[in-house]
Amino acid sequence: MQNDLDAVDALVVALCQQVGDALSPAAMVRFEICMSEALTNVVKHAAAPAFAVIDIDATTTPAAILIEIFDYDKAPPFDPRDHAVDLDTLDPLAESGRGIGLILQCADAVNYSVPDGRARLSLTFEREQPKTGEPE
Numbered sequence: 001m002q003n004d005l006d007a008v009d010a011l012v013v014a015l016c017q018q019v020g021d022a023l024s025p026a027a028m029v030r031f032e033i034c035m036s037e038a039l040t041n042v043v044k045h046a047a048a049p050a051f052a053v054i055d056i057d058a059t060t061t062p063a064a065i066l067i068e069i070f071d072y073d074k075a076p077p078f079d080p081r082d083h084a085v086d087l088d089t090l091d092p093l094a095e096s097g098r099g100i101g102l103i104l105q106c107a108d109a110v111n112y113s114v115p116d117g118r119a120r121l122s123l124t125f126e127r128e129q130p131k132t133g134e135p136e
Contacts, residue, residue, distance in 0.1 A: 001039065003052040003072065008039045011056070018058055019065055024128050031065070031125050034106035037099040038069055038121060041080070048072040064108070064126045071119040078119065079112040080104070 001011050012035045016028065023031055042054050052072035059066040080100045104110055109124035 001054045001056060003043055003046075003048045003050060003054055005040065005043050008036065008043060011039060012036050015056070015058060015067070019060070019125075022060055022065055022127055023125055027125055027128070030106035034103050034123055034125075035067065037102045037106075038067075038123065041099045041103075042069060042071060042121075046071050046075045046078070048075060062127070064124050067123045067125075069121045069123070073118060075119050077114050080110070080121065 001007050012032060015035050016032055019028070019031060039054070039056075042048075046054075048054070048071070054072060055070040057066075057068040057070075059068075080103060103123070107123040108126045109122075111122040111124075113120050113122070
């Protein structure tokens with residue numbers, strides 16, 4: 001993805017299409033909110049130059065959808081888990097400040113690491129497992 005806010009919406013739509021029916025409708029809503037917030041935050045706050053490319057990997061397993069968002073090569077490390085604000089404490093009319101809290105609430109797991117000097121935000125969305133049981 002190009003480091004451009006105009007690219008965020010199209011990529012969120014593409015990711016939602018790629019995930020398809022892998023998530024329940026409720027999980028899909030959380031997925032879309034999380035992707036929009038995470039990608040917007042990378043573009044707005046990573047201080048990347050306009051030409052920077054933000055890489056996104058999507059992996060589907062029987063148990064979960066894993067999205068990995070990589071900052072541009074020289075982005076300073078920023079673990080969002082260390083900067084979360086309790087959403088209940090924010091002014092409801094505030095224009096910003098909810099992104100990290102929403103990411104943490106919407107994803108089933110949020111991990112951050114800097115492998116090989118490149119920051120990576122990993123977001124996991126668990127798939128509903130078919131219920132098994134004895135037939136009636």
